[in-house]
Amino acid sequence: MKAQPIGGRLVSPVTLVLSVLVLLAAFFGAQRFLFGFNSVANINDGYPWGIWIAWDVVIGTGLACGGYALALLIYIANKSQYHPLMRPALLASVFGYTLGGISVIFDLGRYWNFWHILFPTYQQYGSVMVEVALCVAAYIIVLWIEFSPVLCEKLGLPGLKKFTDKWMFLIIALGILLPTMHQSSLGSLLIVYGAQISPLWQTLFLPLLFLISAVAMGYAVVVFEACTSTAGFKRKIDHELPLIASLSKIMAYLLVAFIVIRLGDIVVRGAFGSMFTEGVKSFMFWVEMTLFALPVAMLLSPGVKRDAKIYFLAACSMLLAAVLYRIDAYLVGYDTGPGWHYFPAVPEIMITIGIVAFEILGYIYFVRFFPVLPGQGSDQTH
Amino acid sequence: MTLDRRNFMKAALGGSAAAAAAVSLAPNPALARDNKQMPPKALGLLFDSTLCIGCKACVKSCKEANGMPAEFSTPDKLWDTPLDLSGKTLNVIKSYAEGTSDVKDREGNGYAFVKKSCLHCVDPSCVSACPVTAMSKDPETGIVGYDPDKCIGCRYCVAACPFGVPRFQYDTATPRIQKCQLCKHLLPEGKFAACAEVCPTGATLFGPVELLKAEASRRLELEAGSAAVYPRGNIESPFPSHEKPAPEYKKRIYGEKEIGGTQMMLLAGMSFGKLGYPDLPEQSFAAKSESLQHGLYGGMILPLVALAGLAYAAKRTVGTGSGEKGE
Numbered sequence: 030m031k032a033q034p035i036g037g038r039l040v041s042p043v044t045l046v047l048s049v050l051v052l053l054a055a056f057f058g059a060q061r062f063l064f065g066f067n068s069v070a071n072i073n074d075g076y077p078w079g080i081w082i083a084w085d086v087v088i089g090t091g092l093a094c095g096g097y098a099l100a101l102l103i104y105i106a107n108k109s110q111y112h113p114l115m116r117p118a119l120l121a122s123v124f125g126y127t128l129g130g131i132s133v134i135f136d137l138g139r140y141w142n143f144w145h146i147l148f149p150t151y152q153q154y155g156s157v158m159v160e161v162a163l164c165v166a167a168y169i170i171v172l173w174i175e176f177s178p179v180l181c182e183k184l185g186l187p188g189l190k191k192f193t194d195k196w197m198f199l200i201i202a203l204g205i206l207l208p209t210m211h212q213s214s215l216g217s218l219l220i221v222y223g224a225q226i227s228p229l230w231q232t233l234f235l236p237l238l239f240l241i242s243a244v245a246m247g248y249a250v251v252v253f254e255a256c257t258s259t260a261g262f263k264r265k266i267d268h269e270l271p272l273i274a275s276l277s278k279i280m281a282y283l284l285v286a287f288i289v290i291r292l293g294d295i296v297v298r299g300a301f302g303s304m305f306t307e308g309v310k311s312f313m314f315w316v317e318m319t320l321f322a323l324p325v326a327m328l329l330s331p332g333v334k335r336d337a338k339i340y341f342l343a344a345c346s347m348l349l350a351a352v353l354y355r356i357d358a359y360l361v362g363y364d365t366g367p368g369w370h371y372f373p374a375v376p377e378i379m380i381t382i383g384i385v386a387f388e389i390l391g392y393i394y395f396v397r398f399f400p401v402l403p404g405q406g407s408d409q410t411h
Numbered sequence: 412m413t414l415d416r417r418n419f420m421k422a423a424l425g426g427s428a429a430a431a432a433a434v435s436l437a438p439n440p441a442l443a444r445d446n447k448q449m450p451p452k453a454l455g456l457l458f459d460s461t462l463c464i465g466c467k468a469c470v471k472s473c474k475e476a477n478g479m480p481a482e483f484s485t486p487d488k489l490w491d492t493p494l495d496l497s498g499k500t501l502n503v504i505k506s507y508a509e510g511t512s513d514v515k516d517r518e519g520n521g522y523a524f525v526k527k528s529c530l531h532c533v534d535p536s537c538v539s540a541c542p543v544t545a546m547s548k549d550p551e552t553g554i555v556g557y558d559p560d561k562c563i564g565c566r567y568c569v570a571a572c573p574f575g576v577p578r579f580q581y582d583t584a585t586p587r588i589q590k591c592q593l594c595k596h597l598l599p600e601g602k603f604a605a606c607a608e609v610c611p612t613g614a615t616l617f618g619p620v621e622l623l624k625a626e627a628s629r630r631l632e633l634e635a636g637s638a639a640v641y642p643r644g645n646i647e648s649p650f651p652s653h654e655k656p657a658p659e660y661k662k663r664i665y666g667e668k669e670i671g672g673t674q675m676m677l678l679a680g681m682s683f684g685k686l687g688y689p690d691l692p693e694q695s696f697a698a699k700s701e702s703l704q705h706g707l708y709g710g711m712i713l714p715l716v717a718l719a720g721l722a723y724a725a726k727r728t729v730g731t732g733s734g735e736k737g738e
Contacts, residue, residue, distance in 0.1 A: 066581040074497070074578045077566035104725045138564020138579060138586040145543040145563055155701045158542040158567055160708060198729045202721035206714060217703060221540050221571045223670070223696035224689070233703060365575055366687070 032116050032179070033404035035262055037397050044393060047386040054383020057376040058135060066138070069376035075369020076360065078136075083359040084381050085132040087215050088352050090165065091246045093125020095254065096172065097208040098247025102279075104201050111272055113403040116179060117258065118251045120401050123172045124388045130169050132384050157217045164211035171204045183399045212243035219358060227307060227362040228300035229314045234290060235358070241287045242351045248280040249324075249351075252344040256337060258402065266337055268403065277340045280347060281328035284321055291318075313357050320350030443702035446671035446695045447534040450553035453620040454593060455531055455674030456607060457627055460686065461516050461658040462614035462641060463524040465504055469606035469615055473502040473528075476594055476605035495527070498580035501591045502528040502606050507685055516658055516680030523679065525686040526615060528606070529576045529591035530666060530673035531555050532695070537568035537577055537590075539697030545588070546577075553620070553674050554595050559587045573670065573691060603645050610643065613653045618646030620674050627664045627676055633657035671695035 061069045072079040095118035102108045103115060134140050145151035146162045153159060174193060181190035193200070216239030219226055232238075252273050259266040266273075295301060305311055324343035327333055360371065373381075396402050474481070474491065481491035482499045493500035505527055510520035517523075535555050537546045545562035548555050557577075564586055568577045580586035594604045602608070607617035616623065623646060633639050639657040642649035658680050665683045666676035669691040679686055707713060 063584055065583045065586060070581075072566075073581065074569055074575065077569040077579060104728045105721065107724075107728045109728070136565070138566065139559070139562050140564065142543070142561065142563045145561060151543040151561055153538075153541055153544045155539045155697070155704065156542040156567070157700065157704055158540070158565065160704065162542065198726040199722055201725040201729065202718055205721050205725075206718050209717070210708075210714060214704075217700065218567075220703060221536050221696050221700035223536065223573055223699070224691060225570075225573060233699070236703070236707075363570075365570075366689075 031404055032113075032400040032402060034183075034398050034400055035264075035396055035402055037262075039394060039397065044390060047390045047393075050379075050386035051383050051390065054380045054386070057380050058383075060376070061135060061380070069374060069380065071371055071374040071377060073369065073371065075365045076363070076371035078359060079371060080373045080377060080381050081132065081136040083356055085136070085384055086129050087355050087359060089125055089129040089132070089384075090215070091212065091243050091351060091355065092250055092348070093122045093129065094208060094212065094243045094247035095119075095250040096122030096175070096247075097205060097212075098244045099251060100201055100205050101244070104198075105205065111276070114251055114255065114269065114272055114276075116401045116403075117254055117396065118247075119172070119176050120179075120392060120395050121250065121254060121388075123176045124391045126165065126169050126172055128384050128388050130165055132381075135380060157214050157221070161211045161214045161218065164207045164214070168204070168207040168211065171200055171207060174200050175204055179395075179399050179401060208243070209240065213237065213240040215239050215243075215355075216358070222363065225363055225365050226358065227310050227364065228298060228303045229295065229307065229310060230358040230362040232294050232298060234294045238287060238291055238354075241283055241290070242354060245280050245283040245287065245347060246351045248276045248283070249344040249347040252276055252280070252340055253348060256341040256344070258396070262396070262402075264402070270337060273337070273340050274335065277324075277328050277335075277343055280344070281325050284325050284347065285329075288318070288321055288325070310357070310362055313353065313361050317350055317353045317357060320346050320353065324350075443706060444698055446693075446698050447548075449533050449620060449672060449674075450548075450550055452551050453533075453553040453674050454598075454618070455553070455620040455623055455676065456528075456593070456604060457616045457618075457623040457646075458526045458675065458677045459614050459616070459630065459641075460523050460525050460677065460679035460681075461660065462612045462653070462655070463504065463526070464612060464614070465506060465524040466611065467504050468609045468611065469526070470500070470503055472605040472609040473591075474500070476597060477501055479589075496576065496578050498578050498582070498586070498589050500578075501589060502526065505687065507681070518681045518685055521681070523681055523686065524614075525677075525679070525688075526606075527576075527687070528675070529555060529593070530574055530675040531591075531593060532670060532673045534671040534695035534697045536571040536573060536670070536696050539701055540567040540571040542567065549595070552593075552595070552598075554593045555590070556592045556595060557588050557590055562588060564588075571696070573689065573696065608644055611653075612655075613641040613643035613649075616642060616646055617644065620676075622646050623676060624664070624667070627678055630657070630678060631660050631662055631664070633660075635659040668693045671698065 057069050066072055070079060099111055099115050099118050103111050134143060137143050146159060147166060177193050178190050213236035216235030219231065219235055255269050255273055303311065304314060323346040327339055327343040333339060470493065479501060480499050482493040482497060484492045484494050493503050496503055505525050507523045507525065509518060512520065512522040514521045515523060531554060535548060538548050538555060542565065543561050543563055545558050546555065546568050566579050568588060569579050577588050577590045579588055597603065603617045607615045626646060635657055637657050639655060641653045641655065643653055644650040661679055661681060664676050664678065665688050666673035671693065677683065677688065684690060
């Protein structure tokens with residue numbers, strides 16, 4: 030099952046639509062840089078961080094945790110049977126993180142100074158954001174090195190591959206340490222907000238909860254990708270089903286840990302009442318918790334007959350839950366005083382959609398022309 | 412395949428065990444930090460809502476002293492009428508009105524005025540949040556200043572401030588953060604905060620925080636209705652004072668303890684919550700956030716230990732694995 034390019038044509042209705050979305054985003058992006066945020070976005074002083082942070086960075090990198098979560102299994106727990114899933118997961122991680130990193134430029138008001146955050150003479154080490162920025166930047170480089178064997182195989186650079194192979198253990202270690210650090214810190218970012226975040230989300234356990242849910246997102250995304258890319262590229266799922274089954278189970282155990290810690294923490298902090306008294310926030314909390322609990326029921330209860338569909342649905346529920354958890358922590362649970370409202374403007378959403386479209390385009394290009402997906406022999410359609 | 416649960420737990424949490432444990436247990440107490448202390452020569456303001464007559468002379472003088480543009484909220488656009496702090500307004504007077512608004516400084520059927528501008532926290536969230544030291548606290552005067560040349564425009568300070576003070580300019584391609592810097596540019600000329608300089612009643616009083624605090628305590632001990640004298644301008648060299656019967660104060664100096672104290676303090680005749688100043692804990696959010704952060708990453712000890720452990724584990728599996736390496 031050596032990885033092979035699946036070939037095929039690049040121009041298709043799907044890729045055309047994606048390209049149009051990318052162009053639209055470029056148009057609105059140009060507007061933002063020429064005329065300021067107001068021309069395209071609804072962010073304001075009550076909600077200075079909108080979807081360009083909550084989605085593009087916080088959720089975007091969370092969804093790109095497949096490579097990280099699999100590396101934990103394959104290289105730390107020594108479960109080499111998951112190897113066939115690694116390249117596609119890594120590809121999604123490379124794109125997710127690279128685009129997440131680049132999209133920050135859209136959100137930085139004084140983007141021409143962005144390099145300050147990487148320079149010690151400017152850095153302020155009490156700021157959680159410094160840690161996030163450094164770790165994300167370093168991890169993007171690490172991801173490209175981890176992915177480089179794929180490029181080397183295609184481009185025929187055995188010398189470079191030999192060199193990276195020799196040091197790969199260190200790169201892999203960094204590739205686990207860095208996401209552990211910044212995925213937890215994406216939660217810690219909110220601690221300095223203090224009482225502005227509802228007690229349903231504000232806790233010193235934010236880093237742990239963000240970390241656990243990011244790893245679970247990693248497994249869910251791998252399952253999701255395996256299911257959609259088999260459907261999308263008309264491949265058979267038989268080879269991958271046992272792996273998907275065991276990954277799903279790991280995800281379910283992580284979710285149990287997440288739910289126990291989250292509820293326990295809320296009760297211990299005396300915020301139990303907030304689960305019912307905070308209106309929309311309480312409602313969103315329950316939607317979130319239901320979506321977190323559903324995969325546990327689907328994957329661990331003895332009565333359920335588990336097939337590809339169940340694994341796919343469980344992964345979807347998990348992803349929705351983790352996405353909502355992040356949106357709630359950053360936006361719904363955030364209240365800076367009366368009179369402020371935020372809902373993203375259409376051009377603001379289009380920029381985010383354009384970034385996602387660019388990611389998917391890149392994914393399609395790479396799996397068609399680079400050895401990413403596990404080879405399957407004759408049953409591919411070209 | 413069957414899942415070995417113990418192995419899985421090792422896998423999922425193994426590499427991050429050190430970090431996760433440090434989060435769940437108390438952060439390293441040696442690296443935890445308390446609230447920061449008031450700087451030796453801290454300067455600030457004392458705002459007394461019971462003295463404020465809502466004339467907004469301070470709003471205008473602030474604009475002049477800081478070269479800020481007018482902000483229109485009426486259709487004819489004749490007057491500078493800011494409704495709130497913004498990228499164009501560093502200081503604003505807001506009013507509270509309830510029912511028939513008959514009596515000043517009374518909650519029911521009453522009204523009051525309140526000043527909104529930077530409180531110059533002793534341990535500011537904005538300074539703790541800022542990744543590039545664009546927000547900084549002067550070690551001598553404690554004034555919280557802003558340097559646009561360092562700023563990357565991330566607006567973490569805007570989001571973090573519990574008082575909603577730093578504001579951003581969303582309507583320009585070269586935006587800045589805007590906030591009160593206590594007219595620090597006027598201090599070398601022997602002048603002081605423009606808002607206090609023009610205040611006709613002494614409602615906004617400038618000076619060293621220590622003196623302002625003593626003045627606030629003095630006022631809280633006045634008997635309601637008794638003749639009282641109020642200094643105006645700068646408490647160290649006041650203008651001719653203002654006389655008026657003492658009001659019935661809420662027995663509280665807002666800013667004495669809130670999130671570790673602030674250098675602008677407030678007095679009022681009604682609950683501060685009604686005037687838009689929330690109840691806040693005594694521990695600063697900056698101390699909380701930085702204790703956690705330094706507990707995890709202080710000296711980079713935990714991350715380096717974790718890296719060594721991960722590198723060892725990865726070397727073992729990459730070296731003896733199925734031969735497929737490096738993905």
